[in-house]
Amino acid sequence: MAKILVVDDDSAVQATIRLLLERAGHSVVVAGDGRKGLAIFEAGEFDLLFLDIFMPGMDGLEAMRLIHQQQPLIPIIVMSGRPIDRDPALGPDFLTMATKLGAVCSLQKPFKAAALLATVTGCLDAVKRSSSSAAPARTIASGP
Template sequence: MAHILAIDDDRAVLSTVKIALESAGHQVVLAEDGAKGLPLVQSKKFDLLIIDIFMPGMDGLETMNMVHQEHPDMPIIVMSGHEFRLVPDTAPDFLHMATKLGAVASLKKPFRSSELLNIVSQCLAKAQSSAVQAKPLRQPRCPD
């Protein structure tokens, strides 16, 4: 199945993500913040990133920006226990900013394992479909 990196400062959330995704056959690597997650992204290939937006230190958007620079095609699922748009018209639209950095889906915490599995399945299928469509077709060779 897929090789997935999950980054969140909440160990209980990381545990839930790991148990749910491993039960579905995925390989899961965990990091407790962006600073710990970045070296993992740089040293291994992941099919999907699941990341909390609001974390102390290097937050999710900063981490996503760095990941997106190196892996612009990596799909990202953003999570948060907060509203993505905190106060209409005065706070940044975090979901819009995350989308610009590669987010393809969002997940509001707390979430059910079934929600997580459904979103992950959809994101992986969409990424695989895009990769297949992006492959250049071989040009037929004409005999000399």
Template sequence: MPHGSILESPKREAQTGTGDLHHILVVDDDPMVCMAIEIYLQRNNFQVTIAEGGEAGLRALENGRFDLMMIDIFMPHMRGFESIRIFHERAPAIPLIAMSGYAFANLNSPAPDFLRMALELGAARCLRKPFTPDALLAAINNCLAEHRAAAARLG
């Protein structure tokens, strides 16, 4: 898939019998991470849109309706937390899960807590790569449940 492309997973309403699949936007520059997340989420009855990189993710956000976003913190062409801040500003009502696999060369030096910073910029949850399928599903389900509860309080 060319860099910056958007891949929409097939809708599975006919297979599952429900027309109410949660639609998740996954934005990451690593095609293997995208593919693993997409396969696992489809198997758990989510509709998935994959965007390889920040610019493709922003285009997908403008053209689609999503229930949740999963955004990698460190991607080419977007400096670190810029992606979290921009996605949260463009769609503040959509829960955002920040992902990071950032590793430090010097493990003895104190490292900034990138995931905590992402929470301060609007992320609802953070996942440190590599994460397990169970951790992924738990984070998504918790975000969706919190979002539903908040919407019920407001509405």
């Protein structure tokens, strides 16, 4: 299975994602912020990354930019707990912005386990199908 790096400042989110992915057979490494995540990424080889957009210190967008400078084709799933506002006057939609900047998928927190696993499977399958082109970006929003 895949080796996945999860970068999120919320330890409960880290633990949840790690548990779900390890139960699905993946190897998971976690980091609590963008700087630590970048250092771990540079020291290892990963098949997929999860990046929280809003973290203290180095945020997920900056970490994604630096990671893509080193490995432009690494698939990155961005996450955010901030609500998606369809009204641009209320602020930008950071998940959509992140996919335009190179993330292959995005997840709105809180998300359902099935949505997380489907997103991971879709991203890994897309990489297998074509390592030379990125998968279409999409946002996964959890619902009731």
